[in-house]
Amino acid sequence: MDFASSLFCFLLSVFLMLVQAMGRNDSTCPKSFSCGNLTNLSFPFSLSTQPDCGIMFLSGCDAKTFPKIRLLPEGDWYYAVVNLFNYTVWVEDPKLHAKLRQHKCQAFNKNLxxxxxxxISFEILPVNILNFIKCNSTSSSTPNITHKMKDYFADYRMYNGCKDFSIYYKLHGGDDEHVRAGNLPANCSLIRLPTHSRSDDGDLFNMLSAGFLVEWKLSEDCNKCHYGGGQCQTDITNKFHCAYPNNQHDQDAKMAKRKFRLTLGAVFGGLGLVMICLAVYFIWCCKRRKFNPPHFLSTRKLSYLFKNDVEGGSIYFGIPVFSYSELEEATNDFNSSRILGDGGFGTVYYGKLKDGREVAVKRLYEHNCKRMQQFVNEIEILTRLRHTNLVTLYGCTSRRSRELILVYEYIPNGTLADHLHGDRVKDGSLTWLVRMNIAIETAGALAYLHASDVIHCDVKTNNILLDHNFNVKVADFGISRLFPNDVTHISTAPRGTPGYIDPKYHECYQLTSKSDVYSFGVVLVELISSMPAVDMTRHSQEINLANFAINKIVKCAFNELIDPSLGFDSDTKILEMTTSVAELAFLCLQTDRDMRPTMVEVLDTLKEIQISEFDNEKRADTNLSGNEAKIVTALPFPKSEDKFMLKQVKSLSSPNSVTDKWVTCSDITTTK
Structure with a gap:
């Protein structure tokens, strides 16, 4: 039945795409255009001089400053700084900017x-967003409020430069449990504002920013309306309305096309429905014969399949099925104090089962077709894989449960991102040797996945878990994909995390194992630099860490890339190893997928770096001085060309975003 449902969804999607493609004829609206520093723009973006071509209007495209953008008709104007991806745009609020520049406390009067x-819907991504607690101080209870704030937020900083209220905030470590649960003292409220840095000089206004990253998503109604030849509008009751041009000739032509499409759709739809019904009936008959216990399984064999059920439930895909009530009890009714983190698809809670096992319980946000696909996908992948550096799946709820929930082994030491630039940053906790071991274990896990015909699709430091001994557990396979041996790539809908996405994948949505290699290259740069994958405080061309790293590596400015706390300036071994890892990351980050190594080659190179740098005999034979960095040439692909590329690319500029074309070896003509 699952196969039949998938086939039906696929055929229906193809049919709708064909209908939409036939219905749209925007001869007056450009398919793609640029505005200032924004490139490759298309619907729902439009120039303000062409209001019928889009929803988000741009103006001032020829000005030297950033162009202006209006997210909705009749809405406020913002400055459009950069479009990192075709579904996000970095904007700056001019009103908030003016208040911050003038140090006006009105900046805290409105939540972002x-x-x-x-x-169309918008979401502010939490790239540079910080939570602040605003407590009014105009009432007679001011001393009590201050005393309560000290009790509730003893480790928070306080800004009292405003007359009528005080601001409490924490730069690192995240909010406390009572703040996340909304248990604030009286006259206090939680507000969210963007920041351009997490360094505090005592003046809060110097830390705040007016820029933030916005992700947009077109509604299904508007998408159908646009590709059907209409214009997305909102009536006076704030309900969606699809408007068509008033020209009667055009209207008649569109109606004729619509009737033709409906007739064609009815014919093909009827044929498709008959084929699907036959396919469903055939699959149902096959499954009924295959899983009929009297013919294939004896009662004894059935009991054997269920004997390993530690929770007393049934088995699904070879793992135990937990009841919703069991997991409610394990997580104390999904108490907010048990939250371990929030991902793109669900919230993860700490729990303890009846048998004493500590678990991480991922509760998917919605119970719909898309979430069901991710739910089943992660179960199917994790149940067929066994590796010491992959997180173990203990069980799940039934697909018919009120909620879709996955139960994993509990990894107590947080994520790699937490230790590099999050709330677990501690001096000396991640030494270079520890980071090197993390890189090798992660590469080993990814090499195993690729050997098992699995592409992870979302490799990032937030998905690399660490135990108390800093051993790696790669997690989150919700958007991973099985990769058959007889194909060169897999085409999918947009997926992944900004800053880690393969630029080639972003262009054509085609996955290969080299897509994971690119993402792992970003992880390698994070390990040597301790910098986040996306940082809006860097130069506009270096917002993405990949661009920043390439810019520094081709200039041999390793001292500007490597984290000084690793001690590379005083330890030659560390300098050599970090430099070698940086150059390996450079190869992983090549835009041309053929120039990237495989994960097996990456793993072998990392091991060679780890071994070679501590081989005193090899070091003695190199005739290098103490301040020179040795380049490990363990890669099984051409080495001389790689070194030549590093020298030749020095004079070339880095790209503006991950979608720009990067210089690779194939772009350079060598001369003898």
Whole structure:
């Protein structure tokens, strides 16, 4: 039945795409355009001079400053700084900017928010967003409030430069449990504002920013309306309305096309429905014969399949099925104090089962077709894989349960991102030797996945878990994909995390194992630099860590890339190893996928770096001085060309974003 449902969804999607493609004829609207520093723009973006071509309007494209953008018609104007991806845009609020520049306390009067529309939805991504607690101080209870704030937020900083209220905030470590649960003292409220840095000089206004990253998503109604030849509008009751041009000739032509499409759709739809019904009936008959116990399984064999059920439930895909009530009890009714983290698809809670096992319980946000696909996908992948550096799946809820929940082994030491630039940053906790071991274990896990015909699709430091001994457990396979041996790539809908996405994948949405190699290259740069994958405080061309690293590596400015706390300036061994890892990351980050090594080659090179740098005999034979860095040439692909590329690319500029074309060896003509 699952196969039949998938086939039906696929055929229906193809049919709708064909209908939409036939219905749209925007001869007056450009398919793609640029505005200032924003490139490759298309619907729902539009120039303000062409209001019928889009929803988000741009103006001032020829000005030397950033162009202006209006997210909704009749809405506020923002400055459009950069479009990192075709579904995100970095904007700056001019009103907030003016208040911050003038140090006006009105900046704290309104929580950061965006307008809503039935045509398009917006979400502020938490790249540089910080939570602040605003407590009014105009009432007679001011001393009590201050005392309560000290009790509730003893480790928070306080800004009292405003007359009528005080601001409490924490730069690192995240919010406390009572703050996340909304248990604030009286006259206090939680507000969210963007920051351009996490360094505090005592003046809060110097830390705040007016820029933030916005992700947009077109509604299904607007998408159908646009590709059907209409214009997405909102009526006076704030309901969606699809408007068509008033020209009667055009209207008649569109109606004729619509009737033709409906007739064609009815014919093909009827044929498709008959084929699907036959396929469903055939599959149902096959499954009924295959899983009929009297013919294939004796009662004794059935009991054997269920004997390993530690929770007393049934088995699904070879793992135990937990009841919803069991997991409620294990997590104390999914108490907010048990939250371990929030991902793109669900919230993870700490829990303890009846048998004493500590578990991480991922509760998917919604119970719909898309979440079901991710739910089943992760179960199917994790149940067929066994590796010491992959997280273990203990069980799940039934697909018919009120919620979709996955139960994993509990990894107590947080994520690699937490230790590099999050709330677990501690001096000396991640030494270079520890980081090197993390890189090798992660590469080993990914090499195993690729050997098992699995592409992870979302390799990032947030998905690399660490135990108390800093051993790696790669997690989150919700958007991973099985990769058959007889194909060169897999085409998918947009997936992944900004800063880690393969630029080639972003262009054509085609996955290969080299897509994971690119993402792992970003992880390697994070390990040697301790910098996040996306940082809006860096130069506009270096917001993405990949661009920043390539820019520094081709200039041999390793001292500007490597984290000084690793001690590379005083330890030659560390300098040599970090430099070698940086150059390996450079190869992983090549835009041309053929120039990237495989994960097996990456793993072998990392092991060679680890071994070679501590081989005193090899070091003695190199005739290098103490301040020179040795380049490990363990890669099984051409080495001389790689070194030549590093020398030749020095004079070339880095790309503006991950979608720009990067210089690779194939772009350079060598001369003798």
């Amino acid at each position: 928010s965006l307008p809503a529309s039935p045509s």
